Amino acid sequence: MEIGISTFVETTPDPQTGEVISHAQRIREVVEEIVLADQVGLDVYGVGEHHRKDYAASAPAVILAAAAAQTQRIRLTSAVTVLSSDDPVRVFQDFATLDGISNGRAEIMAGRGSFIESFPLFGYDLDNYDELFDEKLELLLKIRESEKVTWKGGHRPAINNLGVYPRPVQNSLPVWIGSGGNQESVVRAGLLGLPLVLAIIGGSPMQFAPLVELYKKAAKHAGHDASLLPVASHSHGFIAETTELAAEKFFPSTQQSMNVLGRERGWGPYTRSSFDAARSFEGALYVGDPDTVANKIIHLRKQVGVTRFLLHVPVGTMPHDDVMRAIELLGTEVAPRVREEISKWESDSK
16 A cells, blocks of 8 residues: 655645745745655655646646655656646656656656646647547557657657657656546546546545446456556545644635635535535545544545555645645654555455
8 A cells, every 4th residue: 555645736825824825935845845755654746737827836747856866765756747738758758857867766647637727828629638638648658668659640740760768767657547537537547557546536435436446347358457457546635633633724725725616617615514524534535633544544445445545735725834744644653554454454355
């Protein structure tokens, strides 16, 4: 069971003061957070790509590379790379470079993106949303398989027996598929034999169990060994010394962020009762003291089949010291408890 962190490097107004942190300061803070995550024994850190004022990470590979030079063990991934509006050649080159700096710790999490700002920015038509992703994923995997590439598609100039460099340290640079729970994307990942990441940020995480089964079934149908394919979850949460303190610290920025997105997407207001329901044992928020969060992650592993858990923290803007403390608690208290329990459970199941 792998445990890690994901972030979107948000620069929203502070819910208490209204002040807005600069992009540069937040990026530097995230590098510090990745270094700490490595020091406390976490397995992976993911940085999500966005192209809007309230997010500072339009180039995740650059941020991860800055952290790679200061870390030893932690795996470094995008969360996600919006592949539909990017060039697969450049994506591969960026992450192969990161793989070299980190000596084999880079990963790509490819997704279509739930935000659409990158499409007009890079000159793509949203009408081609699905087609772009399918075509560019095909090219990315082709580059991963072979140093010299010959390829032709409908949305990018053809490549005729050209090399793509540098090559990564890892024999096969890991490419995960990020999904918000769409059946089509889950099946695609399974058929391709690619690891799956589910954004479990609402409702009950148990509702994702049938999607994991569908993914494994598709993988098996395509001739892949489904038992070897990892499944990850990306879930919002926060850890403090007590559950009450964690809730009080995490609610203001979460409410503010959810209400901003809600106004953009037509959702209703995000209330304290919604928040409290989501942090119940069956809810999708992993907020509480180390025991509470550890027990929820263990439950997710046993009931849904998730083998990697990414705690998305912060949501919105929170004090850097609070985020650092949550990372420390995740690495030193939550992760060891989860790993020990899951190891025992897997042994007893054999």
